[in-house]
Amino acid sequence: MQKLLSPEEIATQAGSEGNTNRLPAPRLFAERAARLRTLADGHAMVDFLRFAACLANAQQTWLDKHGTTARPDSAHLERCRQHGMPPLDAQGAELPADWQDSLKTLAADVAAHAPAGLQNAIAELADFPAERLDALARAILRCEEDLSNPLELALAPLIGAALQVQWTARAQALQVGDIPAGFEDSLCPACGSHPVASIVRIGDAGHGVRYAACSLCACEWHVTRIKCVPCHNTRDIAYQGLENAQGDPHPAVKAETCPECHSSLKIVSMEKDPLVEAFADDLATLALDMLVDETGFHRAGRNLFLFTP
Ligand SMILES: [Zn+2]
Ligand SMILES: [Zn+2]
Incomplete structure (x- = not known):
């Protein structure tokens, strides 16, 4: 029988392998979508999980087409390493310039399969003020959601999905030692x-x-x-x-x-x-x-x- 390791022994083993961080896998969203589809079968929340799978698939499609992004410059990475700061700070940094494009691409991909509330919200997306979308994205990144109206609430998972593809693409451009x-x-x-x-x-x-x-x-x-x-x-x-x-x-x-x-x-x-x-x-x-x-x-x-x- 294999001996059970103490938490300290497990930590030591992980540490001895050099780095203790893992970058996102290239097919992360496709794997997630497949897992969601498996979990949906026979589940009480089958429709919700199938839609989540559809959205994860759209995320992979976006990542495959648009997910190439530059690694941050070495001065920034060095500063972050010295101070133990996250190099892709989601709280304070500027929003990626094309994040609203990724939101609209994902919206178009999933619209036909979306629940009614989200379908209505997607239909209004073209007329939605860009500044308000930025404000919603920042609020989600900072965990300060103030999404009281039903339209914004319906859009929130789609905004979250767009922010995920942006940050996952940036994380994939890092080297493990940058974190x-x-x-x-x-x-x-x-x-x-x-x-x-x-x-x-x-x-x-x-x-x-x-x-x-x-x-x-x-x-x-x-x-x-x-x-x-x-x-x-x-x-x-x-x-x-x-x-x-x-x-x-x-x-x-x-x-x-x-x-x-x-x-x-x-x-x-x-x-x-x-x-x-x-x-x-x-x-x-x-x-x-x-x-x-x-x-x-x-x-x-x-x-x-x-x-x-
Ligand atoms: Zn605790
Ligand atoms: Zn992260």
Whole structure:
């Protein structure tokens, strides 16, 4: 029987491999779309998951056609490395010049398959003031959503999807060494955004090593297991799943709960199911968020396809 490793041993093993960050895979969105389609079959939220798959497919198409972007200049990268700052800062930096083009391309691609509310919003997109779209994008990047009207609320996942392709393309232009490593921060070391969930990987990423997956740029950074990602607490960490009398419908996904900060971040495990994908498996297990919420923990993961008034 294989000996279980302590969190410290796992961290040491990950550290000894040199770098503890992972750049987004070239076919990230296509893989996500495939996973979403698989998860949709027989799921209570089949329509929502199929639409999410359609949007992820459109994201891959955009990335393949327009996703070539320049690596930031070396002075900027050096400054970020020295100060442990994210080189693709999503909070303060300018919006990419063509982000609204990517929004409109994605909108055109998915319009025919979109739910009614989003279809109406897409129809109005051409007349939507550009400055207001920029303001909405900045608010989403800074987690300051103030999307009270139904049209803006309907557009939010599409804006999120457009920002994702922009930042993922920029992350793919980086080299692994450009991203500050080893901080185990609660925010993405490449762009400063919140994680969507954490993933325990197998294979070349280190067997049983956990990473937090960025909700925006899809980079992954190493985080020790059995440790709260938002507040770094290691005491009384517990796990909650979707078990019921019939068993666990989604055994590869658990919510890691922390009694210190009362937050909960999902952990999806390739050890239990090698096909898991953090973003897709998060969307397919919203029932787990509700269960965890009922026991007094708030959701720490952020998913840009999810907006609630
Ligand atoms: Zn990021
Ligand atoms: Zn905590």
